[in-house]
Amino acid sequence: MPVLNYHSIGHDPGNSLVLAPDKFAAQMSYLAEHGFTPLSLTEFILILEKKKPAPPKPVLLTFDDGYEDNFEHAMPVLQKHQFPATLFMSPGVAGQDGYLNWEQVKQMHESGWDIQPHGMTHPHLPKLSPEKQKEEITEARRLIEEKLGTKADVFCYPYGEFNKTTLSVLEEAGFRYAFTIRQGWTTSAQPPLELKRIYVNGKERLSEWVRRLSKP
């Protein structure tokens, strides 16, 4: 299944991490018009584990970092199409300039977003001691679970970086899956803590995005 990796939805044409709102809206219309089925994270995992049959053209929409513009520019478009999405946030920066605050995160959660951890402060995990890695990972999870009353046991590596310590911290803490920034479709043959995704480049045209979405 393709798992799309978005970041910021806003205006910054020079930055590939930022996708213009009209381009995002065009991509979501494309999914709707071409019979794609965006999944909740729970459904995605059930399908990955072959506990549920896949719907036509399944896709998972993920957003990294927790930018405030996701609330303003992504949520309304997703609501219009009734598409669920997954947000990987760093609770340590919640409410800071440019980042979602908890009230916004709660509203997104209520409108169908799965909220999962991306480290407390978006650190370069391999550069940290094992103790500090554990704190970054488990504290982010604890805060999300406490604020939203939900389960937050799917991780996403900040900068896509991890080492053996990161993997053992995640395993010991009972994380089920973790997403990397390795490129490609996600399959059940990949290690559960090393799932691939497809980077959405804000500078790309729709046709290039379609090509990468369609190629396993």
Ligand SMILES: [Zn+2]
């Ligand atoms: Zn990130």
